[in-house]
Amino acid sequence: MTDVWDKIKAQIAELVLVEQRDFQTAIGVVCATNPLVSSDFLLLSAISFVTHLESFSEFSKKEDLVQSRRRYQVIAALAADVALLSTTKRKCEDLREFWTSSASTVFKIATRPDPPT
Numbered sequence: 001m002t003d004v005w006d007k008i009k010a011q012i013a014e015l016v017l018v019e020q021r022d023f024q025t026a027i028g029v030v031c032a033t034n035p036l037v038s039s040d041f042l043l044l045s046a047i048s049f050v051t052h053l054e055s056f057s058e059f060s061k062k063e064d065l066v067q068s069r070r071r072y073q074v075i076a077a078l079a080a081d082v083a084l085l086s087t088t089k090r091k092c093e094d095l096r097e098f099w100t101s102s103a104s105t106v107f108k109i110a111t112r113p114d115p116p117t
Helices: 002-018 023-033 039-055 062-083 092-101
Strands: none
Touching (some): 023 039, 023 092, 039 092
């Protein structure tokens, strides 16, 4: 179980830290890339990523605090969306379907990235 969390967390970290994507876009991409992963695992991985990032960050600028606050707002929105899923349909593909049907403005429906060549 923690292997899945770590894998998802690493994917989020790569998208945010290496590819410079914003946090909510990274969540959308990871969800698209892993449609059969539990949305609960996605949420826990996102929380773990932010917690680890914040524990090693020094808030030297006002912008850093604003960005931190925004990440926690995104986590709250993700938690609310996951909580609204049915108890039997809780995979990332179900979450993406929910985002589409609710016309989510927080999480864009990311397409699956092309595999590396």
